[in-house]
Amino acid sequence: MSRYTSITEQDLEAMLGAIGVGSVEELFADIPESVRLDREIDLPPGLSEQEVYEHLAALAARNRHADAEVGFLGAGMYDHYVPALIDNLLSRSEFLTPYTPYQPEISQGGLQVMFEFQTAISELTGLPVSNASVYEGPSAVAAAAYLAKLETRRTKLVASRGLHPHSRAALATHAVGYGMEVEEVALTGEGATDLEALAAAVDDDTAAVFVQQPNFLGTVEELGELAEAGRRTGALVVCAADPLALGILKPPGEQGVDICVGEGQTLGNRLDFGGPSFGFFAAAERFLRKMPGRIAGETRDVDGRRGFVLTLQTREQHIRREKATHNICTAQALNALAGVVYLSWLGKRGLVELAELMLRRTHYAREALGLEAINPGPVVREFAVRVPDLDGLFERARAERVNPGYRLGRDYPEYEDGLLVAITERRTRDDIDRLARLVRERAGVAA
């Protein structure tokens, strides 16, 4: 018997008797002999808790994590401080272990959290309706494309090259299924979406236009202008946004954006080598009945008491099946909980203070590095520079446990020497000055 099961010899005998069979094997009689596995699966035997722990601790020790270096790596996920109360709340069985709240009477905790989450996302994005989470950032972008398809019946998607490379990749992957095509819009020499090119790309068959705020290089886009150009022919305008940056940036919903999606990791979620985090999905009122995923709604019980339920379920796969607005079922409820707790922790003023701290440090850092900026305009938390000896910088930096950032080369051949540098509240001025020193210390040359 394993430590997770409870059937004793006595139990077994009594249970087989009640079932009316002589052995557990008989219960599997329906499985044809020919497809039965005639051997043990080839995996090591089970281990004690202590041994599993030690094995996994040894593996984890071979990763250089964000506390083990001074990292300027961002590019979609960021090293933010997650307050201790989030760990505590998320470890509570009451939040950690229930299924999706199909029985609202015994799930008011989870449902109210969803409702609060939707409220917070709506506040950040400036759009009145939000769902309770989708998987993560790039697949949220792909989900927006599907809504655009359902809404417009058109087949073309126009995406700024400022959209995260993973979002563009996910869009392309999904578009094949949707029967759509993606056209990319280049960036200007200043690292912003080329407004004219975008206007030119949008045509009558364009279902949606995708931009990102700030864009992948960190540039604060002129969102209003892009949205105006985007929706000229009736396409939906989709903005992928960093929710923390929205603390000080004008909400997409106030600038003609129809759908705002994004990656929620920055809101109280761990780095976790890329997941799980959550994606958010907010939209204008008219899309409410075409939204993907769970939505919590407020209502009353038979005694007139306020309560929350999963609502508009006729959009969803379990009711609508092949006519559903999306196939998503399990989403990211626990991660979204972290998100709304984090936002409540920051609070109205704290979000602004945090974003302003990042903003100032980011501009300070760009100056301190003294390198040619790929995007010299306004940035909030990240910026791109050209580094003459990128390999050398990495070598020097790695030796003293500094991670200079993300190399743009793989995703942007045009920025082969490009480095994307991210700043969070965890990167102090001292950290930044240290990176600047490393930049100045060309290989073999004393600073």
Next chain:
Amino acid sequence: MSRYTSITEQDLEAMLGAIGVGSVEELFADIPESVRLDREIDLPPGLSEQEVYEHLAALAARNRHADAEVGFLGAGMYDHYVPALIDNLLSRSEFLTPYTPYQPEISQGGLQVMFEFQTAISELTGLPVSNASVYEGPSAVAAAAYLAKLETRRTKLVASRGLHPHSRAALATHAVGYGMEVEEVALTGEGATDLEALAAAVDDDTAAVFVQQPNFLGTVEELGELAEAGRRTGALVVCAADPLALGILKPPGEQGVDICVGEGQTLGNRLDFGGPSFGFFAAAERFLRKMPGRIAGETRDVDGRRGFVLTLQTREQHIRREKATHNICTAQALNALAGVVYLSWLGKRGLVELAELMLRRTHYAREALGLEAINPGPVVREFAVRVPDLDGLFERARAERVNPGYRLGRDYPEYEDGLLVAITERRTRDDIDRLARLVRERAGVAA
């Protein structure tokens, strides 16, 4: 306003109004000017959560903890694996944050845990009554002396030199208050309590005799014989025991011991640089009304339902004041919870399996080291050896992050070259072989 308080400007105004004063300062008018502090206290200003975390993480990083070395250090606290479910349960606000359960109707969780804890301790010690915890091991020994004083009105305490040095020290410290004196009984050449010396030390004024099982050197004592000698003149026999070792050792309660106390760290508690852990205190039935500390008892509510309360409170300081059987108030409830959860996790068979694993590895280790044993007789989890080049061994071992154990010299000048080596389920045969290699590799001599 700090992040832990909630009084806004508006609140303040309204509250001062309701109180009828003009300022907060007025509320302190009763404090004479002459004893008011006329400056700020000299402490740094408050820090953000992130900054506090970083500061404490930097401090913690300067400690070499049990996962950062292969340690054979025991001598009272041991590096056992604590299962993850204990962390999870102890982090629950429901267990972590309540006060002592003075209102039983809303404290049944904590009270039932105490009752279960008492049951488990009673099972281990073979004594029918246990309290709900005392501070820790050595002060539990001192508490037993106080009970002996109340019971016998005698003034002499006889303590084996096999009792933990900290227990002997605490006994001496407390004895001054009790108006008692401590006489020490030597160990034999084999590291066990000298039975004859003990018998000789016990006289008509002896209130209690203290032995430890296994003793500080790890020796399994002949407890029955010691108890018999100890109680000859009516003294109480007190045994300090390692509760894990009691998994396979004959219970003190079956060998004429009146009171069994001990350090509970080994039962699911962290090392924590020495605390908090818990002490346990179990005794024969006749001492029930003289026990120190909280005791949970079973009863019924007005509807006839089973429930638990703090019982026999007339022993305690809050009722009995200067006539109380002890002054203890806040004890170690959360640590005792870890203890009973740990014992339930191990279970009836698991405790035996774990103790047997330690037993076998301990004997294996003593042989593998190939050194002269100070206590060559039976041991369970720890043993003492003489190391010809103790300094050299420490130097070699430290360099490869091995901690060979506890040096006996400070507490036992007679074992100046003595090393106390502890084995737990976390020290594998490989670890032991490694220590043996280090022992063989005399400084400068290749193995």
Next chain:
Amino acid sequence: MTELDPRARDEAVTIFERSRAGRRAFVPPVTDVPEVPVSELLPASQLRERPAELPEISEPELVRHYVTLSSKNFHLDEGFYPLGSCTMKHNPKLNERVAALPGNARLHPLQDPEYAQGALELMWRLQGALAEIAGLPHVSLQPSAGSHGELAGLLLTRAYHEERGERKTKVLTPDTAHGTNPATVTMAGYQVVKVGTAPDGGVDLDDLRAKATDDVACLMLTNPNTLGLFDRNIEEIARIVHEAGATLYYDGANLNAIMGIARPGDMGFDIVHYNLHKTFTQPHGGGGPGAGPIAVSDRIEPFLPTPQVLRRGGDNGAGRFVLDHDRPKSIGKLRGFQGNFGVFVRSYAYIRSLGADGLKDASQVAVLNANYLKARLAEPGIAEYLPIAFDRTCMHEFVLSGRGAKEKLGVRTLDIAKRMLDYRVHPPTVYFPLLVDEALMIEPTETEPRERLDEFADIVRAILEEAAEDPELVRNAPYTTPVRRLDEAAAAKRPVVRWWP
């Protein structure tokens, strides 16, 4: 009652309504760089005019708000949760501990693989274990949940056919299929064709033969199916599907029945998804996160998403683990980064905890528990009202019909479910699968002791007795929950989906 319980009528209050201007739980770190005015750093056009209306609350009250909310949830660590198709098995606390190790939890997804060897090795080992369990050699861990895995599966199917120059437009799904199956078909650009169910609960082979035309790309199946029955004709089904040139897709939601006993790959499935949040103990979190890795056969492998985790170099510990982005035939990325790594850690810890023998034992006990509970619920006093839908040995779950209770007692499955809430057990999945009238789909899982199963049977009996005596009692349940039955129609009619100031 209200008199005795003065808090019984307390209303829910959102965190936003608890806000009071000026309070805070967060204090920012010191600003150590010049305090340049924001207006100098950001263009006026992109400056937020009013701060977002987030709550202002101190830490103590923030904690209380969410702790108190949490206690309104029923959860797995509280009691029995036989929610069919969801595999609500115990979530070991060990898994949370290892997932939280800084080397895992604080590892950036774009860390140079050279400095993430532990993480990549864990993924590689998990891939290997999953491949062995399903009997299909190639695994991608990337999909975020089961339905994401389904989508991946159909995109792979499309890529496979396209490479062969075949154009297929339809996907077959049984009428017992889970809703995500048909929903995915549409999203993947195919047309759904339903296949019927035979009297024994398996796929109707004649119907399948008729519909397996050569414009069919795939048959999506779960086996055991959503009735909890193993399809005895699985080999024949595979033959038919493959003859039509279609792929056979395995919805792994029910894999918990057959680990170490039979393998989808050996049955002829081409593509499998796993629900790590079901079979492999990732906690459900109230609706995620999960992970839906997929395993495929050799012919599908070239199309797997990027990146793939590979080992380069010798077996003898000298190997290095790499992320392979260079996959020319790949369908590309389904999402960002490498998937839900935190979930992988938990599931890998679970697989290593159980091992080969433990996994098989888990499936055996899951099936034993289900059949035992089925037997208990087939006793007189219950079976008249809640007959088993398909009376065969079940696998890890089974489906009852509430038809009898509806007709004889005037209480519907929904009422019975709601009354269970008062007994502090979670109701089964209800009204699914669709082809069973008033369905109750019951999956006890292997981690329940016999006492819990007996207790559940007793509860069902007690509720039916209550219904016989006083159907209104059951029809108006629950009574003891934080709220009672909620008006879902009103919620959908005039949706209130956020709080407004």
Next chain:
Amino acid sequence: MTELDPRARDEAVTIFERSRAGRRAFVPPVTDVPEVPVSELLPASQLRERPAELPEISEPELVRHYVTLSSKNFHLDEGFYPLGSCTMKHNPKLNERVAALPGNARLHPLQDPEYAQGALELMWRLQGALAEIAGLPHVSLQPSAGSHGELAGLLLTRAYHEERGERKTKVLTPDTAHGTNPATVTMAGYQVVKVGTAPDGGVDLDDLRAKATDDVACLMLTNPNTLGLFDRNIEEIARIVHEAGATLYYDGANLNAIMGIARPGDMGFDIVHYNLHKTFTQPHGGGGPGAGPIAVSDRIEPFLPTPQVLRRGGDNGAGRFVLDHDRPKSIGKLRGFQGNFGVFVRSYAYIRSLGADGLKDASQVAVLNANYLKARLAEPGIAEYLPIAFDRTCMHEFVLSGRGAKEKLGVRTLDIAKRMLDYRVHPPTVYFPLLVDEALMIEPTETEPRERLDEFADIVRAILEEAAEDPELVRNAPYTTPVRRLDEAAAAKRPVVRWWP
């Protein structure tokens, strides 16, 4: 009610009663050494004959048992907890995080100080902060709780007098003193002499003068005292005590009122204990752990327990931290190792979080909250029944008398407290201090928002109204708790203190 709530009469079941032979949550690691029979390794005389009857249970059910038990506790993260003298302030989650860092939680107490510099530095810094807060220069962190600190204080007093060749036999405690004070006096070998309370709630100076004879070793005082009142005559008290050659001991349970405002050392106290589990946010844990460090003046310093944490070497970061065992005049050790280090970590984190300004603010708000709640409870409709015991500006707490309610409404303080349970707030400390008839001792703490105070006042009013209308309702409360009033007399008469098979 029972009909609607079928679980209402469920009985408590202990973990032992859940045991079933053969189940297990623990699996041992592999035995990698020879499996020598136990009988060859241990003497027959010391071999256990039967295994201890510990529960046999699987992990899932073990978790459920304790999670379910936990939910029967009222706790600080659930609601208002104005338990007088206990300082139930918010317990920051940050403190738990830093205490759990492996460098703290997994550090062996006998680790060579060279490899424990971080821990020793933390202790040293905490000592410094506590010294500054109390205004006394020397700190020992060793005592395990307040009462342990008291004992240390009296043993220090004895050592001090003995060294001077003075024999003292008595210790004075006010009649308002907490029970641990007199209990400690006896344990420390002194005789208790009670000092009366003046009409203003402070120490009766005449009585003190009369009793401060030269066989008095010490006066133990808390200031503000247990009535929540600051003793305005503290300087005179100190003078009288010191003139008698006695020490003045400060019971620090009420330190939360005066941090950064006034310091015991400056008032003339010689020895102070702190309750880190009150003032400095160590969670109470349902009855511990705590820690009761002490601070002393120069003349007491030589006698402090061993070991002391000292810094050797320069201020400029070059210093090393050591454990000093070499203290010839020391009273010795009070307990094992260095004290409750895990508690020190939490309290140090708290002190650094608040800083000088924050600590002062905490005390100010604690006093503000108390006076505000006192004012709210002095309103008509309440004050007639629950008059304030000593009508002065209070400090961080205050004491009401339930005399009015008993006489006019026929409900006792106990009844009011029990009815509060139905309102989901924790009752105040009741029947203490002893000199107030039917006392209710109320300490809101600084971490409560005004709404909670108002709500509590409303609850008190509502209960008094209920009592006026139907005293039986209040006398039979509570109704909504996991159990109702328990028979404590029966429990004490025929004690059942463990479960028997």
